[in-house]
Amino acid sequence: MLRTGTIRVGLTAGALGLTLLATACGDGAGAPPGEGTGSSLAGKTIALVGYGNSNPWGAYFNKVYGEELASTGVKINDMTTMDPGTQVQKFNQAVAQKPDLIALSILDTQAMVVPIQKAKAAGVPVLAFDGPPDPSVADDVMSVLSDNEKLGEYAAQNIIEGLQAQGRDSGKIIVLTGTKSMLVTQDRMKGFNRVLAGAPQYQVVDEQDANWDPQLSGTIAQQLFAKHGRDGVQAAFGMADYMALPIIQAAKQAGIPVGGKDGLIVTGGNCFKAGIDSIRAGEMYGTATEDPGTIAKQTADYTVRFLTGQNPPQREVIEEGRVTAATLDQFAEQCSKV
Amino acid sequence: MTSADGSRHSAALATHPDPADPTPTPGGRLPRRPGPLTVASVVLLLPLAVLAVTTDRFLTLDNARAILASAAFVGITAIGATLVMIVGSAVSLAVSQTATVVAMVFLVTQHLGLLPAVLVALVCGVVLTAVQGAAVGYWDANPIVLTIAAGFAVGAAATWFSGGTPVYPASDAFVVFNRTLLGLPLSVYALLAVTVLAHWLLRRTTAGRQMYLVGENRAAARAAGLPVGRVTVLAWAFFGGCIAVTGIFLASFNTAATVTLGGTLTLDAIAAVLVGGTAIAGGRGSALQTLGGALLISVISDVLLLRGYSTGMQILVKGLLVLVVVIAVHLRTTRGWR
Structure with a gap:
């Protein structure tokens, strides 16, 4: 019978061997x-x-x-x-x-x-x-x-467009942001608030830091829907699609209809395949690129x-795109890589 | 677990104080002074109760549902972690990664059908975790060091498996797990079921009682002929099953799985177990206490959110709460042995 010490030495040697093997194989x-x-x-x-x-x-x-x-x-x-x-x-x-x-x-x-x-x-x-x-x-x-400010602007435009299409002349919005200390988040909120200021009938009633975390986004959304009541929120902005999708699930579980003629308008960002699928299914209203x-x-x-010494300009900004059902075909492939 | 082991040690078990009882009562007398845990509970719960009932919209059915729903994912994992802590294996630091891998496996096997996918996911979670339990139970591996290593290995495997990109399901049969029953998400019922099962296992089976004995004094348990290794593996296997259930619900809620899906699940589950009053050194605690801990954290987060405090404040309060309870449990334990 093997002694415990022998087993330990064997395990250590085995682990070391596997590590070396993995290093050798993974060199590519x-x-x-x-x-x-x-x-x-x-x-x-x-x-x-x-x-x-x-x-x-x-x-x-x-x-x-x-x-x-x-x-x-x-x-x-x-x-x-x-x-x-x-x-x-x-x-x-x-x-x-x-x-x-x-x-x-x-x-x-x-x-x-x-x-x-x-x-x-x-x-x-x-x-x-x-x-x-x-x-x-x-x-x-x-x-x-x-162009993070532009991405924030697109999110606000999606919400305003969605609420107006439902014929709402007022609406309450919740926002789940990425990590607030990041400039990316701050710039997006600058753009978002700038556009929303032009439509004062639609108001942000809660803005929470969800730290780019899908699980936390779902939890916060559940609590916010309870806080404001089923009729207290008409739109939601999750700063990334993987934050907007948990918002949709939380709304459904709270008995709040999503999309359609009178459901919750949800917009995302950092478009990815699941977000595109959700727009196609008529649940998420829109998103934006930054793919x-x-x-x-x-x-x-x-x-x-x-x-190669071509001396490019010091700063270049990516042209971003706003994605809704109307522009889905244009962006679906670009956004479905991730 | 068979009754053979249990009958051999029935005398020891009969004289052992109720492991879930927070205060030893030698000779059956009531303690003269309230213990530190009682004091801490009163100090914490009274202000919380006052704060809660004076918070607008706290005492609503929707909010109660939100509290239960937001406690479910962490609660299910924490119930499993309770057994591991009771058996004296401290904590696992590989929970988030394991839940992520389970979620990926669950989604990628959807083409097999819902039931096979659930079974494969459960087996995945149980095996990954029980193997770690075997190393702890049979070879006395340090659980902290072991699970840090396991976390890296499992996380790396998830990254390799997915290429870092999200894993999408081949069908949407999994959406059944997002349904609600009587207004509550199915994950809440899963939490209650897991709690009842764990409570029954700990209090009504020989294996459960042996977990307390092993956790209280591993060397004595081994000397007394208890199957330390087997009992430890059983606790970890149950834990793995709980992680798997959480992974299945997480995958369903998010409709896709990324490497970071598990988020802060590891530390959140540990916090819930500790706030429930389970001793990190092992030998004491219960599933019901952990359910209370998970709900308490959820209530505090909810009250702070309803009162407009930021996510950062919620995390700070959760940290302070864990600190206070850990100190109280430590004081109780040291006084109890004097």
């Missing part, structure tokens, strides 16, 4: 895209300090960005993460390696101020994509940004222009 994931193609950017290196693959948006961005640059022969060092503290460490590590470019998606705007200043001092160019950096270092980086594929393609294009 870290291989530079387009290696061996021998095209114009061979020998150049990009440190991708982006969102981690555990995030659906990040996973698809990383895939498309890698695919778009594969044929150029540029080497991409994967330094992605979803942890703000780890991102600062990886960014500093990237600066020390002196790549030709750091492609950065910022998780914590404030925490990245000093690292960006260090990169500038070290002469390492930084390209921020998706969300903007802190205004104090905005001139120290290049950027390909989502990772479009941003990845434009960021890859910017990267090539910069690394």
